[in-house]
Amino acid sequence: MPLITKTKYWWCSATFAISLILLLVGGSFLALINFSQSELDFTAVLTDSYIQHVIKFSFFQACLSAILSISIALPLARAFSRREFFGKQLILKLFNLSLVLPVIIAVFGIVAVHGKSGWINQFMSLFNIDTGHYIYGLTGILVAHLFFNIPLATRIILQAIESIPSESWRLASQLNLQPKHLFRILEWPQIKPQLPALFSLIFMLCFTSFAIVMSLGGGPDFATLEVAIYQALKFDFDIEQAVALAIIQITITAVLMLVSNLWFKPQTMPSPSGNYFTRPDRQHTISKYYDLAIFTVAAALFIPPLLAVLLSGINSKTLDFLGAEALWQATAISLKIAIFSSLLSALLAISILFSTRVLKLRLGCSNLAHGIESLGSIILVVPALVLGTGLFLMLRETIDVFSIAPILVVLVNALMALPYQLRILNQPIQDSFTAYDKLATSLGMSTWQRLRLVEWPLLRKPIAMGLGLASVLSLGDLSVIALFGSQDMQTLPLVLYRQLGSYQLDAAAVTAIFLLALCCMVFYVIERFIGGKYA
Amino acid sequence: MKHATFIKKIAFLTTIITSLAIPAVQANDSVNPELMVYTYDSFASDWGPGPKIKAAFEQDCNCSLNFVALEDGVSILNRVKLEGKFTKADVLLGLDNNLMAEAVATKLLVPHKQNTQQLSLPAAWDNQYFLPFDYGHFAFIYDETKLKNPPASLAELIEREDLNIIYQDPRTSTPGLGFMLWVKSVYGDKAPQAWQKIADKTVTITKGWSQAYGMFLKGEADMVLSYTTSPAYHMVTEQKFNYKAAAFSEGHYQQTEVVARLKNSKQPELADKFMAFVLTPAFQDIIATGNWMLPAKQAASLPTEFSQLITPETSLEFSSEQVAQQRKLWVKEWRNAVSQ
Secondary structure (H helix, E strand, O other): OHHHHHOOOOOHHHHHHHHHHHHHHHHHHHHHHHHHHHHOOHHHHHHOHHHHHHHHHHHHHHHHHHHHHHHHHHHHHHHHHHOOOOOHHHHHHHHHHHHOOOHHHHHHHHHHHHOOOOHHHHHHHOOOOOOOOOOOOHHHHHHHHHHHHHHHHHHHHHHHHHOOOHHHHHHHHHOOOOHHHHHHHHHHHHHHHHHHHHHHHHHHHHHOOOHHHHHHOOOOOOOOHHHHHHHHHHOOOOHHHHHHHHHHHHHHHHHHHHHHHHHOOOOOOOOOOOOOOOOHHHHOHHHHHHHHHHHHHHHHHHHHHHHHHHHHOOOOOHHHHHHOHHHHHHHHHHHHHHHHHHHHHHHHHHHHHHHHHHHHHHOOOHHHHHHHHHHOOHHHOOOHHHHHHHHHHHHOOOOOOOOOHHHHHHHHHHHHHHHHHHHHHHHHHHHHHHHHHHHHHHOOOOHHHHHHHHHHHHHHHHHHHHHHHHHHHHHOOOOHHHHHOEOOEOOHHHHHHHHHHOOOHHHHHHHHHHHHHHHHHHHHHHHHHOOOOOO | OHHHHHHHHHHHHHHHHHHHHHHHHOOOOOOOOEEEEEEEHHHHOOOOOHHHHHHHHHOOOOOEEEEEEEOOHHHHHHHHHHHHHHOOOOEEEEEEHHHHHHHHHOOOEEOOOOOOOOOOOOOOOOOOOOEEEEEEEEEEEEEOOOOOOOOOOHHHHHHOOOOOEEEEOOOOOHHHHHHHHHHHHHHHHHHHHHHHHHHHOEEEEEOOHHHHHHHHHOOOOOEEEEEOOHHHHHHHHHOOOOEEEEOOOOOEEEEEEEEEEEOOOOOHHHHHHHHHHHOOHHHHHHHOOOOOOEEOOOOOOOOHHHHHOOOOOOEEOOOHHHHHHHHHHHHHHHHHHHOO
């Protein structure tokens, strides 16, 4: 049986990847548990009024963010589906990128517009109205969460609306249905099944929000569990409390994930119906005003911060700031971290998927395969800060955690990008196997030949996509680096965060646009050179 | 042919990646030995005393003195605790009287071996680990052209509803910690109620002194927590006489800023040399008009503007042992009170 002997090592790659993940996550998790068993008084922690406050606030702001995001996204998605205009596709494409845009850049844009010396306050002061410091606290956190989550929600809801077959629209038009009836009869049944999963996704993203809450929270009053973990370690050097908070955080996120997976089984997204039929409510007067209103709201939320990022980057001191050594040092560190973490996450994803496709397609164990793949998304349950705390506990007795900070950041960033990589690469890797496995085996190709001649041409595009996404995620990441960064070891987001924190808005403006340009450039270069000409 | 280009590409990528990795692991071996001093940002900044002190010390040490600037004094201690025995610091500059016992408890410090007789501090100094380099009293600073009727007591500040203030986080900043202790020493068990009232008039709580003071100067609040000596800065360097420290009838909390050296220092001789340098005129003369505090061992006479500053009648202070025991509890009390 020469065929079997050639491929009997199929399980090695996933075993390697999963062992690395388990070593990292399991090790830091054990460190947390171990610490908590010996030195932790959980009842004292849970009865502490501050911790109760933090838990309540985390829930409250996440609920509010999810509800508000969806209730703005719903009319916005309807408006998008009703209207055709120049630039619509571009906007929707940009909406797709909202999860990749470095959080701290958006935070800068929001501060530049809504902050004390921001556009709105400057404008209002013309009329002698002082709008004060409304951006620090719950308002700021909500504005930033909406900024990131409305695009996500709009995309998903729009996709649901677009899956309505054009026959239904034609029928509705013949029956002369009013907009509200259209909504109830046609749109709502498509949208409704998506909502629970959408709600829980946004809730989770906001519940574990770190960079936004840290930079816009202002004081101990507004802290999520993630921020409280950071503060317990960094401000109080209170390891017990950090561990307790980390365990509470993991428990809550795990329960939430479990609940949302059991009850709100994410519906497979219906594919768009393709041939579009103009919606009958397009010409309706009320819906015109209605769409105008919601587009205005969305424009007011999204355009000013983005404009602020683009415009305030060019100021009288731009050249001075661009010449600063710290900026270039941070750029070098950020790039190194991005390159290594994206390569590692791609390697992990490919290793896992190369094994699981054999499991799925050749051996028919798809449950086991899905189990292994979902281990790769473990970072969703163990957030970066918790992982950082665990790694710190695990290593602090044996090495200088601060001197290996870049390695830790690379590892954590790679795990953060892994769920995205798995999603991007899963189908292409499976497809290439379905199409060419039999042929390749019957030709007796060596593993090397097969990688080069079969897999690479088919996979270079999705690999480039995954690498690009992972690099941009890593370039914009502000989580564990906030714990372990220092004067000589800072990434661009950390530089930007510090400039914002010390109200050097001119310098922050330059860093923000610089980081944005760097993200675009890296993404382009990877797509172009790894993805190939037709990427 | 295709095979060759593929291998070339991989080789090319590998070269790039390894060339990126190499600088990261290269050892940093400069000719001069380096003395690492952890301090707070306003000390190390271009307009602070740091650059002058660096120049003065480097003149005859054949070394380079490097400051690592952290957000504020408490951050120095937090950082060293996080790093533990692996810390790269040789000297810690900018902890204060309140943090001494807690810092000694980390067992990372060694005695300074300097003579602390004849200092110009209000009270005698006998701590064997810490060397004082300056001192002052906390006070709220206001602009008298904007605030015509400043509060005359801490109680008035807390009770009045027309004022807003900026202060620093006691978890990261020594002025913030000082304010927390100030309120505690005046209000005792009633401190949580006082904090709740303070929370209503707080514009923001900053991580360090320089952010808070910078925001105050931009007009973001009526008063900011700083030092009785801060107005001297405006008088001497800017010839501005409108900034005043409000004198409070309950008294003012005292801060003595201190230096210590670390046990695991890789440059013990240099660190000792620096400790000996701290109380010499070369260091002390820079303090008054550099750090805008009162020198711990005054050599040259102070600028005349210093005589216009308020001098607190009562000086409040907890012992550093008391603070070490209670700090965690009191910080929790503060945190719980201001987050309600």
